Amino acid sequence: MPWFQRKTKNIQETSPREMPDGLWTKCDRCGEIIYKKQLEEHAYTCPKCNYHFRIGTAQYVKLLFDDGTFVETDTHIRSADPLEFVDTKPYTERLRDAYRRFGPSDALTIGYGSIGGQRISFGCMNFAFIGGSMGSVVGEKFVRAVRRSLQEHVPLVVISASGGARMQEAAFSLMQMAKTSAALTELSDAGLPYISVLTDPTTGGVSASYAMLGDIILAEPGALIGFAGPRVIEQTIRKKLPEGFQSAEFQLEHGFVDMIVHRKELRPTIIRLLRLLT
Amino acid sequence: MSYVLEFEKPILELEKKVAEMKALAGTLELDEQIADLERRIEELRAEIYSKLTRWQRVQIARHPERPYTLDYLAHSFDEFIELHGDRCFRDDPAIVGGLARIGEFTVVAVGHQKGRDTKSNLYRNFGMPNPEGYRKAARLFRLAEKFGRPVVTFLDTPGAFPGIEAEERGQAEAIARNLFIMAQLRVPIVVVIIGEGASGGALGIGVGDRIVMLENAWYSVIAPESCSSILWRSWEYKEQAAEALQLCATDLERHGIIDRVVPEPVGGAHRDPQTMFATMRHILLEELSGLSSVPPEELVKRRHEKFARMGVWEELSVEQ
Incomplete structure (x- = not known):
């Protein structure tokens, strides 16, 4: 043979x-x-x-919070399928799969805890959950995190990682941009700080709403940050994009983030900022 | 009519026939047949337009003869003075705005603006704004607030421009900032979706107290073609994508995303613009009157509640 x-x-x-x-x-x-x-x-x-x-919420919680102080809330809110959306696969199936694999938090985990002794309301997006896409649940949970800030009179810190809006919820997901931004005006009126942390990647509907509305915007080195995705831009202008386009460093250079913070420095930086602001 | 949509072709065939018969009418007795055919044309049009698919409506929304923002400002309003520039970088022709008078109201009007031919479309960037367009709008919204004038916005864009310079100047920040500003603006805001309402590029001037939408306009998080290319990995599923997205006016009214559907003349706004302009005037006067006596605090509170309600989710009874 x-x-x-x-x-x-x-x-x-x-x-x-x-x-x-x-x-x-x-x-x-x-x-x-x-x-x-x-x-x-x-x-x-x-x-x-x-x-x-790229890391998940559990790792960020461990990196940022004083030991054992973080409490997750609102894990009982689940995405519905108001449009009975079916593409190559029904949305309900995608959801079932995502909840089974990544847990009940959907694409945004919210809760509260202490960081350097300062109590905060906190949100962290889960990119693994359908690309960190913002649907009705993400919008609603974000608003609830804002409400906790208002009720307890504490700062809000949100870590973003998202490809944009959740297409399967169509216009409902688009409206989450307006819903979350409107909630942030109330936080602003109350004089409470909102620190937005941009991680890889933060694009689309999330970058064009709450991610870019921080009083202070931090970004992790090398993170992709922008409105349109690089592929869409290349298709539109029919040119290759320059090296480093839409990186955190690019955004710093163009004036859209306050500082780039190494992940090891994230906790001490947030603690210092909050001490200076509250 | 110079631009015919695929599904309108049977009507065009009959119209051609009528034109031919009319040319012969001097020599032959055809009056009765002509009248009969014309009746059939009307019936056919009514039938086609009574059961349009969502994708067909998307095509009507993009019809190159459809009235645009500046057409409404010229014909539904009594007076309009265009104001230019974002006071920062440059004037973006893809978003127009200025002071306008309609009946008893002086308003600040802002809208996306497409071009009619290649040259004007290049000038208007096909109605796709750059950040300076949104910042011009923001500047005009603040002007409206300062002088206590209501805002009327017209949405008609295939999307915010995805270009290198747009990213350099902060497209995301510009749109986000507008959502924030519009949410807290202390004057009434009426939003009219007149054509294409594509995603954040449309919503960037689309937060308001009353959201009204023309019958054949579309509004969603993504255009059907792009949705098809992402979810089906092919451009071929645009019809299915349009159906799945439920992006038409009646869909969005049912889902509570818009407040009111504005009827268009049979065959779409472009077939009878004068009627459309009159309808628009009437609707805007009604909407502005409805908001004129609401105190600013109440207006802003209601606007927040309106958007806070948007979305559909399930709450399990026990926290798990």
């Missing part, structure tokens, strides 16, 4: 993700092999090139 018809399997490919015990991981940017413990100590950034790995 010739070798190319061999029935038994030969050399198997193993990707770095499947390494034994998952003790090591590879930097998406520079390819550096990093010991997981070390990655955690570096707040999930590459010790060699400073690349900021």
